[in-house]
Amino acid sequence: EVQLVESGGGLVQPGGSLRLSCAASGFPFSINGMSWVRQAPGKGLEWVSYISIGGGTTNYADSVKGRFTISRDNAKNTLYLQMNSLKPEDTAVYYCSKSTEWRTPRSQGTQVTVSS
Numbered sequence: 001e002v003q004l005v006e007s008g009g010g011l012v013q014p015g016g017s018l019r020l021s022c023a024a025s026g027f028p029f030s031i032n033g034m035s036w037v038r039q040a041p042g043k044g045l046e047w048v049s050y051i052s053i054g055g056g057t058t059n060y061a062d063s064v065k066g067r068f069t070i071s072r073d074n075a076k077n078t079l080y081l082q083m084n085s086l087k088p089e090d091t092a093v094y095y096c097s098k099s100t101e102w103r104t105p106r107s108q109g110t111q112v113t114v115s116s
Contacts, residue, residue, distance in 0.1 A: 002025075004095075013114070019082050032100075040092040041092075054074075094110050
């Protein structure tokens with residue numbers, strides 16, 4: 001059974017940083033591209049970032065480019081999202097997913113709230 005457990009969310013002031021983690025199990029993590037997606041209050045799902053199986057290719061939504069960094073540790077079956085220079089509009093529930101399933105996240109996500 002695929003399990004994805006996000007952590008690291010919280011309340012942060014504008015301009016602050018957070019590092020999200022996603023612990024994966026139940027599938028071959030190291031041979032799957034992975035993505036982060038988010039859903040802001042009252043809005044639809046937004047794709048945030050993608051990383052290839054070896055980490056050599058990364059892509060970002062324009063809204064986070066230059067501020068967020070996706071990475072992975074295949075030895076630990078863990079995906080990360082370093083978020084810097086956070087803005088109030090980054091407030092959302094953040095989910096990790098296999099890159100082929102980003103439109104239908106199956107995990108609970110972690111809440112990120114950016115507010116002063």
